[in-house]
Amino acid sequence: MADLHRFGDSRLLASVSAEGAELRSLRDASGEEWLWGAGQEWPRHAPVLFPIVGRLPNDTLRHEGRSYRLTQHGFARDRRFAWRRRAADGCGLRLEADAATLAAYPFPFILDLDWTVAEGRLACTATVSNPGPGPLPFSLGAHPAFAWPLPGTAAQQDHALTFPEVELDSLSARRLTGGLLDTAESIPLPGGRLPLHPGLFDADAIVLPDFPGRRLRLEAPGAALEMGWEGYGDLGLWSKPGGAGFLCLEPWCGTAAPMGWDGDFMMKPGVVILAPGAARSFSWWVSAERP
Template sequence: MSGSADRISLGTPKLKAVVKAEGAELTSLKDGEGRELLWQAEAAWPRHSPVLFPIVGKVKDDTLRIGEASFPMGQHGFARDSRFTLVEHDATGCRFLLQDSEATRAIYPFAFRFEVAYALHGATLAVTYGVTNAGEGTLPFSVGAHPAFRWPLPGSAGKLAHRIEFEQEEAGPFFRLNDKGLIDQTPHALPTHGRTLGLREDLFRPSAMILLNPASRRLQYGAPGAPGLEVAWQGFGQLGLWMKPGADFLCIEPWAGHADIDGYDVDLWSKPGIEMLEAGETRRFTWRVSVTG
């Protein structure tokens, strides 16, 4: 382990990671040969792997409705732009904490503890989100991952050689975001062949591809005959795939929750996909990325 409380470096002989306290965000992931696997927050999209909490995606009019009250809430919530406290760290792991404050309660009136833990094991990075209800009533929330992996991956062929191989055959459908950033209710057929989704930029020109109920809990990403990545997740019920056409990254995003569905006029308590925690309860969500091949 090296670094400061602002930026922590972790490593094994097969994988190295850097995490920053701002947003508890993963900023670098390098394989055993020192090749960068993560998008480096270039101008096309100035983030690496933001942590999404207490919402995923957008809410209607960027306004969180809770009963008769309304609160401003930007896309993906406030955690990605909040400074976390470093709780512990060693050579291969670290844990960060964000707690409710006067500032968070002004826009999200709930008591919570939100922990983000990183752990390296050989060629695998495990990321665990722990949400604890620190209040007396029910805690409604969503949480999600948003890692942007390089596309093409280093040492691989060009973009069009890359594909996603799902764990299970995915019958679909998938959904798009509309110009308001909300999920359009129109279903689209998933263009898979068996378990394989061939990747090309035009798949993402309208918006992200959103699977609201994927059968898979893991997938392989990369080009045949070259090192690739396996991404696996537990606790997350939805999956987003996104890239910005013209940029060299692909986001593989396990979510517990999603953007508001356009046409659903509901408050947070009735929002589709919302998670609920009773007082004192903790729920954990984990995603892993492993270098394969």
């Protein structure tokens, strides 16, 4: 049985597991579930992506002439975190480097996840710290899957994404081939909205490197979900090709490796480099709206 911590307020109730520090449930005051239930189409809820986002060529990290096997999205989502704090309003968890992580990723690190609910808003702050003697290269991403259609709404095609902070008539997107960053695509935004339908993801995820905004809204008649983030500079949108009852809204710092790149991990496009003793924090939040 999962080691869960439940917390919240009068408007939102969340559950987080020690396994992967993963959000497992997000219910509103009426008891409606806003998070995907990890069904057969995709068996996860909201994994933490670390120390990579996406894939490396041949699932191989190269550093100083050595090769390490590091598979898609890294290992944090499959590791048990230690509890640092458990309270009525949230929790804190930690993952530190050990022999197993060093065999795949040869860098000491500390990854802290802090979850809170306040005033009807769920927030997650991830802090990466470098306790080692050398530089720490990494990427980090959130991968929450929300119910699609939203609670109280009828059809997936009645939903749209809007980006309140920026005026855009199209999205400058990249698509994936074999999990690696490949072709560029311009996705139109009629009236500043991205109409949603399952076929949008037939070519897999929509990757938005260097996305200019820091907020989005998933809207449908009868409900809306708002998300914001800080520290993350890239954005991913994904649902299972062929259709499923979820939509992933993913703030990222880093993306999959580009097609044709296969160098030292320190030189990977988009990777963050932390100096010894340094730390960097990233946060995202979400709120649910119903009439």
